[in-house]
Amino acid sequence: MTMPTTAPAFADATSSDSALRRFLHGLPGVDPVGLEARAASLGTRSIKATAKAYAIDLAISMIDLTTLEGADTPGKVRALAAKAVHPDPTDRTTPATAAVCVYPDMAATARAALAGTDVKVASVATAFPAGRAALDVKLADTRDAVEAGADEIDMVIDRGAFLAGGYLKVFEEIRAVKEASGPARLKVIFETGELSTYDNIRRASWLGMMAGADFIKTSTGKVAVNATPASTLLMLEAVRDFRAQTGVQVGVKPAGGIRTSKDAVKFLVLVNETAGRDWLDNHWFRFGASSLLNDLLMQRQKLATGRYSGPDYVTVD
Numbered sequence: 489m490t491m492p493t494t495a496p497a498f499a500d501a502t503s504s505d506s507a508l509r510r511f512l513h514g515l516p517g518v519d520p521v522g523l524e525a526r527a528a529s530l531g532t533r534s535i536k537a538t539a540k541a542y543a544i545d546l547a548i549s550m551i552d553l554t555t556l557e558g559a560d561t562p563g564k565v566r567a568l569a570a571k572a573v574h575p576d577p578t579d580r581t582t583p584a585t586a587a588v589c590v591y592p593d594m595a596a597t598a599r600a601a602l603a604g605t606d607v608k609v610a611s612v613a614t615a616f617p618a619g620r621a622a623l624d625v626k627l628a629d630t631r632d633a634v635e636a637g638a639d640e641i642d643m644v645i646d647r648g649a650f651l652a653g654g655y656l657k658v659f660e661e662i663r664a665v666k667e668a669s670g671p672a673r674l675k676v677i678f679e680t681g682e683l684s685t686y687d688n689i690r691r692a693s694w695l696g697m698m699a700g701a702d703f704i705k706t707s708t709g710k711v712a713v714n715a716t717p718a719s720t721l722l723m724l725e726a727v728r729d730f731r732a733q734t735g736v737q738v739g740v741k742p743a744g745g746i747r748t749s750k751d752a753v754k755f756l757v758l759v760n761e762t763a764g765r766d767w768l769d770n771h772w773f774r775f776g777a778s779s780l781l782n783d784l785l786m787q788r789q790k791l792a793t794g795r796y797s798g799p800d801y802v803t804v805d
């Protein structure tokens with residue numbers, strides 16, 4: 489198989505397992521107390537009502553509206569797609585979400601339902617969520633999703649290999665999935681809640697970007713600890729530093745457990761204060777969320793009218 493070439497800046501660092509280990513373990517260590525304090529303090533920033541209205545619309549436009557359940561049906565995916573295109577049918581000024589995110593077997597249904605719109609089809613692949621399958625199975629899963637119409641692939645890394653120090657294996661797997669993704673943008677999920685340390689999250693971020701990730705993503709939403717402000721802050725620092733070093737911009741997607749407007753706005757403050765304004769649009773920042781949109785819609789309505797709507801204002805997620 490022809491592999492994409494590694495960025496020249498990293499040719500030496502990725503020439504062997506030991507070279508890659510030296511590079512990743514040579515990254516500056518993370519001070520956990522300082523990191524968490526910075527994330528917490530940015531989270532307490534208050535913003536003006538006008539900025540809040542802007543932030544709510546921005547957050548809506550950044551959602552990968554997600555359903556990743558064993559019980560997903562074509563009907564549920566079509567309803568989700570309709571909601572992604574017109575989140576509030578009574579107010580056509582409401583922005584569409586960025587994407588609808590589904591399992592590969594639902595990608596064709598999502599593609600058909602979103603035809604003629606700007607909303608992307610994102611599909612998880614590579615034996616999501618555990619990532620425990622042979623590489624050829626993961627590549628077939630990826631190709632299936634792309635052939636069915638996915639614009640974006642959300643792959644999971646092999647956390648077992650990463651934690652055992654098999655960095656080159658993880659690196660080569662990401663490169664192979666990137667190639668199998670063809671024109672689709674590749675989001676690489678680290679499952680930060682399983683990586684044990686902040687140092688590992690920093691190492692995984694660099695590993696993913698060096699291997700060609702278009703986005704780095706925190707979590708699957710399927711484990712106990714999903715997206716946290718601290719892990720997202722760390723990843724935002726990584727994309728900022730990677731661009732400074734290589735000129736290549738990589739997006740960030742916190743996912744899992746983000747359910748309120750208040751939380752979404754906190755994440756946007758982190759983006760603005762860490763990576764900067766260049767990341768403040770849905771090409772470079774996404775929220776992976778199954779249950780955030782309704783709260784954003786209710787807050788949007790409250791800002792516009794001064795009151796919350798009745799419980800039947802929004803459809804159930």
Ligand SMILES: O=C[C@H](O)COP(=O)(O)O
Nearest residue numbers: 709743744745776777778
């Ligand atoms: O990638 C998206 C996540 O699976 C969604 O997680 P959530 O259901 O906690 O919002």
